[in-house]
Amino acid sequence: MTIKFVLALCFSLFAAAAPAQGLAPDVQVKTITNEVIGIIKQDKEIQAGNRKRMDELVDAKVLPHFNFSRMTALAVGRNWPKATAEQQKALTGEFRTLLVRTYSSALSTYRNQVIEFRPLRAAAADADVTVRTQVIQPGTEPIAIDYSMEQTPTGWKVYDVVVGGVSLVTNYRETFNAEIRDGGVDGLIKSLASKNRALDTQASARPK
Amino acid sequence: MLRRILGLLLVTALIGLSGCATTGGSPGDPLEGYNRFMFGVNDGLDRAIIKPVASGYKAVMPEFARTGVTNFFANLGDIWIGINNILQGKVGAGLSDLGRFAINSTVGIVGLIDVASKAGLDKHNEDFGQTLGRWGMGSGAYVVLPLLGPSNVRDGFSRLVVDWHGDPLWYVGNIPTRNELIGARIVDDRANLLDVSRLAEEAALDHYAYVRDAYLQRRRSLIYDGDPPPQPNSDKSSDSGAGADVVARVGMEMPPAQIVTQRGERVMTAADEELTPAREFAQAQPVAARQEAAVAVLDGSGPEDESKIAYDREVQPAIPAVAHAGFVQTGLKP
Numbered sequence: 001m002t003i004k005f006v007l008a009l010c011f012s013l014f015a016a017a018a019p020a021q022g023l024a025p026d027v028q029v030k031t032i033t034n035e036v037i038g039i040i041k042q043d044k045e046i047q048a049g050n051r052k053r054m055d056e057l058v059d060a061k062v063l064p065h066f067n068f069s070r071m072t073a074l075a076v077g078r079n080w081p082k083a084t085a086e087q088q089k090a091l092t093g094e095f096r097t098l099l100v101r102t103y104s105s106a107l108s109t110y111r112n113q114v115i116e117f118r119p120l121r122a123a124a125a126d127a128d129v130t131v132r133t134q135v136i137q138p139g140t141e142p143i144a145i146d147y148s149m150e151q152t153p154t155g156w157k158v159y160d161v162v163v164g165g166v167s168l169v170t171n172y173r174e175t176f177n178a179e180i181r182d183g184g185v186d187g188l189i190k191s192l193a194s195k196n197r198a199l200d201t202q203a204s205a206r207p208k
Numbered sequence: 209m210l211r212r213i214l215g216l217l218l219v220t221a222l223i224g225l226s227g228c229a230t231t232g233g234s235p236g237d238p239l240e241g242y243n244r245f246m247f248g249v250n251d252g253l254d255r256a257i258i259k260p261v262a263s264g265y266k267a268v269m270p271e272f273a274r275t276g277v278t279n280f281f282a283n284l285g286d287i288w289i290g291i292n293n294i295l296q297g298k299v300g301a302g303l304s305d306l307g308r309f310a311i312n313s314t315v316g317i318v319g320l321i322d323v324a325s326k327a328g329l330d331k332h333n334e335d336f337g338q339t340l341g342r343w344g345m346g347s348g349a350y351v352v353l354p355l356l357g358p359s360n361v362r363d364g365f366s367r368l369v370v371d372w373h374g375d376p377l378w379y380v381g382n383i384p385t386r387n388e389l390i391g392a393r394i395v396d397d398r399a400n401l402l403d404v405s406r407l408a409e410e411a412a413l414d415h416y417a418y419v420r421d422a423y424l425q426r427r428r429s430l431i432y433d434g435d436p437p438p439q440p441n442s443d444k445s446s447d448s449g450a451g452a453d454v455v456a457r458v459g460m461e462m463p464p465a466q467i468v469t470q471r472g473e474r475v476m477t478a479a480d481e482e483l484t485p486a487r488e489f490a491q492a493q494p495v496a497a498r499q500e501a502a503v504a505v506l507d508g509s510g511p512e513d514e515s516k517i518a519y520d521r522e523v524q525p526a527i528p529a530v531a532h533a534g535f536v537q538t539g540l541k542p
Contacts, residue, residue, distance in 0.1 A: 166422045
C-alpha cells in the first residue's frame, strides 16, 4: 500500500472538543483539530516524544467526543447483540484502550502537515453526517480523513474515522469475527486484553 | 535482472499457491494459507534488509532532501497516472497530471519541488489495476505477492505485466543506473511508510488480517477516487444528498454484473456470516439488484446496526446464482 496513513491516523484524533457543544459537526472538527495541532506545535515535550503528555492531550481534548460503545458495536458487527451487557462493557473498554493508544501513537508522528477542511454536504436536520478533511503531503495525493459523526444528547460524537478509504473501526471486523468464531466473545476480550498488555510492556521498555 | 528475480519469485509463489490454496479460516480469503506464508516471508525480508536500510536513510537524510527524492520519483509517476486517468475517461484529471509533470519537471527542477500542487493541480493516485476496476473487472482473490506485498489477482497482474511499462525508470538505458534508481525508490517508499507500518503493527490483533482488510478497503476507495458508492452495511446511509447520488452512480458508474469469483463468496460471507468491510457487495450484484439495494439503503436502513443486519438479510435473495455456485464450491455452510 503506497499511502501514508500516518497522518491520517494522526488526525483521527482530532475529533471534537469540550466547548464545542452545539456547534455544527464540521465546525467542531475544525475547532478541535486546530486546537490539538496548536498544542502539539507548541509543546516541546510532546515533540520530543513524551508519550505520556500526548496521552493526556488525547484524553482531554479528543476522547470526550468519541462514542466508543458505538465504535465497538460497529467493529464487532453481527455478534454484538449476542454478547452480554458485561461482555459488551469489557469489549468496549479493551477496544477503547487499543484505539486510543494507536491514535496517540499516530498523532505523535505529526510533522506540520497541512490539513484542509472540506465543505459539509449535509442538511441541517441530519443527525448523522460525514465530516471530510484531507491532509496534504509531498509526493502523494491528498489523504482523506473522514469522520462519521452522529448527534447525541451530549453533542456530536465521532463513531468512525475513515483514513484514505479505510475505516479504522470496521477494519477490525474480520479479525473480531474470527476471534469470536474460535474462542467466543470471551476469547476476543482475552485477545484484546493481552494485546493491550503487550503494548504496555513495549511502552515501558522504550526509553522515555 | 530485477525482473528476472521478480519473475522467479512469482513462479515460486504460484507453485506454492497451487499447493496450499485450500487452507484458511476467512471465507473471503481463499488463498489465506499461501498468503499468510508469503506475508511472513515478505515481513522477514523487510525486517532483515529493507526496513533497516530505510530507517538508516531516514535518520541520515535531512527532511527537505527526502522530500525532494520523494517528489522526484512521484513526478515520474505522474505520466502513467495521467494516462490511466484518461483511460478511465477522466480526461480533465489526466491532462492535469500531464500538466503537473510538465510544470514540475521544469519549474520544479526535474521534479524535486512539487510546484504544481501549490498551483492547485492536486496529485492523483492511479494505476492500471484501478483502470481495470473502473472498467468493471472484478478484483479476484486477495494475493500477497512476493516482495511486492498485498494485492489481488487483477491488481497483481496489472502491476507485474502492465504498470512497469508506464514507469520511466524502466526505460533508463544504463542498467546499473536504472537499478540504482529503482533501489533508491524502494528505500524512499519504505522510509515514507515506516510510521504507518509501525502503527499497523501496533493496532492489529492479527497483523496479516489487518493489512489485508485495510488493503481491500483502500483499493475499493481508490477505484472510486475516494468516493465509493456506499456499501449496504456502511452505516453511513443517512449521508445527506446521498440519495440521488447513489441511484445515479449505481446506474452509470457501477461496473456491469461480472463473473463472480472472490466477490461472490464475499457476498455470501457478508450476507450470512458478517458484514465485512472488505466485501465488495454492491459490485457483485447485477445492475437491477444494485438499484434495489441502493433504494433499500435510502429508504430502510437507519444508522443502527440492527437495521443494517436486517437489510443484509433482505438483499440476500438478490444475490446472483453465480454467487451461490461459487459459494458451494468453497464448501462453506450458509
